[in-house]
Amino acid sequence: MDVKTGLFYLFAAVLLFAAFRVITARNPVYAALYLVLAFFQAAAIWLLLRAEFLAIVLVLVYVGAVMVLFLFVVMMLDINVDGLRQGFWKHFPLAAGVGALIALEMAGVLMGGFRLAAPRSAMVGGPDSSNTLELGKLLYTGYLYPLEIAAVILLVAIVAAIALTLRARKDSKYQNPSDQVRVKARDRVRIVQMPVTRAAQPVAEQPQASAETKA
Structure with missing residues (x-):
């Protein structure tokens, strides 16, 4: 086994591990990071196949733009993971059927062999x-x-x-730039005359409080 074959098996193994962790990680942030790792390993395999353009596009577009956006959205939103898992077993038969169908289609394509050209x-x-x-x-x-x-x-x-x-919505608040440009200084600041602050008057002691003090 030469170096190229060894690197292919290494990248493929890491790719399979990262793809498995994407669907099994409990934290959405970890799942997004594992997906970034999977994209990098796929780009490395493309480089081994001498498809430099596809590898660079995969890194720049998916890792550099799409996944960074997903990662920021996942980190900024307060996602309730427990609420997302409530309907897992409810939708599991449909998901398993779709997965089995895709696996059968891929097996039919791969068993037909590849045409070497x-x-x-x-x-x-x-x-x-x-x-x-x-x-x-x-x-x-x-x-x-x-x-x-x-x-x-x-x-x-x-x-x-x-x-x-x-688009204009009833519950959205926005400002009109033309009104902001036409505003004048007297509309921004208004001087209000206030009376001079007076010193606080001493409060007279209550008779009951003075009696308790003498006692």
């Missing part, structure tokens, strides 16, 4: 060609229209998210 980079640009360069050429030539359609869909999703966030 020459890599795309070797057929197009030779063995010394860059994987990222060939992927970029293929993406912006043969798949240009699907790429533009996906960009338009993402743009529409961004605009829709902004529109849903900035």
